[in-house]
Amino acid sequence: MPTTYTAFTRLPAKDLADALSEALEELEPEPTGVGVFEIEDGSGTWEVGGYFLEPPNDIELALLAAAYNARPFVVSEVPDTDWVDKVRRELTPVVAGRFFVYGSHDAEKIPEGSVPLLIEAAMAFGTGHHGTTQGCLEALDRLAAQGFEGKSVADIGCGTAVLAMGAASIWPNPVIASDIDEVAVEVAEANVSANGLSDKLTCVEAAGFGHPDLSARAPYDLIFANILKQPLIDLAPDMSTHLAPGGFAILSGILTRQADEVVEVYAQNGIKQVRRDVIGDWVTLTMQKSE
Template sequence: MPTFTALTTLPGKAPAEALGEALESLNPEPTGVGVFEIEDGSGLWEVGAYFTEAPDAAGLALLAAMHGAKDFTVSELPETDWVAHVKRELSPVTAGRFFVYGSHDADKVPADAVPLLIEAAMAFGTGHHGTTQGCLRAIDRLATAGEVPASVADIGCGTAVLAMAAARIWDVTPVAGDIDPVAVEVADANLAANGMAGRVICVEATGFDHPEIAKGAPFDLVLANILKGPLIDLAADTARQLAPGGHAVLSGLLNEQADEVTAAYAAEGLDLVQAEVIGDWTTLTLRKPG
């Protein structure tokens, strides 16, 4: 069955959401619609729709004009064996002592590695993105340096791969929070798949705003692999929630965004320990004096 995509961009969240809603009234109807902010500082939002038959070109042009969007770009996607594609493209990743793999590569886990089983279908944070790799490598460096955190928070946890990594190497039960309830379900499923049920407390939360997270504070280690804007918004809370001498590992940052985030945390008293670049992405490790 063929799949068609129709993509456009326009400035502003409200207009983008309005266009996304309007797309659902097209005939033929889209099988799915997505509205996403483009995290490059441009203020643009991407609106996309998926169709199982060629979409109405005139209808798309009219909607774009009505909502102040660029003309839609329509593409037909080739039929793909996604299982084979995933097995081919998502090869295992080594990040410090950690080995992130899918179940199809279970026979490749090195005997001396810390294994983390993350299936490609399990939302975001498979370990293949430079931001996740950077965070895992930062955790590895802290452990190598002799850090032994007694309390860990993973803010915006996604698959909870970072919280699981911490729980694998330290005697700690991290608390992992995400604003998306689906991500929390995914995190719990990942824990079960790794034989780690109960080793991480997964909660639906915005930032640090949850009783389970409050119970664990102050934290010796805060992990946050999210986006520039939310990271800046969390700077003051992170500084308050960190114990003296505690570390924060932050990512989800394009390289050109790292200085702005570093400055926001420096204003709250946190010192930069290391900034690691992997491709287009930077991971920051910061420390609260004390």
């Protein structure tokens, strides 16, 4: 397997981080991928990282860091690893209410009467092992157990589409899933196909609700958004517009200390907290729009 290299730095503002990530893409050798992440410690710090198949140019990285008020890049060599095999060894099935999230290597472990959701090891982001995904599946299971049936469901920022697949697996109605990242949409479509749900579940590439198919299916009686605090806050007005009166929103990607702020913003948009669940450091909010 080819050796890969990473180069990471941190910056004090999102606009600087976004600008640096664009500049990073112009380097030679060209990175195979670039990411921008908010450091969830309340400091307002952002991390920018690039992945390379050849060692990046230290001088160019130093110039970029200086130009964008970033810390010096930390360059690391990533050891050769068969990541798919590693994930297969380390990922164990997850039980979240009636749902059983598993890889094909654990197919023989599916419990009788469960709703199985297959996520292949090569597509392991958002498998249910993270507390946010598990919390959302448990919230979905709870709503269904209370007699709710999602007739129009959307999963915004879907990742592997595990939440959308959960809804499509228990209800007969069509579901739509979206993600801002093209690769995530491809992963979602592969997982949907592997679970035999392609006739019920559509995946689209979109930022928030910014796709005509999402608008055409509104209003929704259930919307998942398992993303991060700030994108959730930014999404609140659109969430209110696209959610039917009395409809539910299941929100996560929120640290415990961030939950009150999210709840307050959504309340201002007519969507109030019904339940709050904590798994580790993460909160899942079940919200409902006023009738």
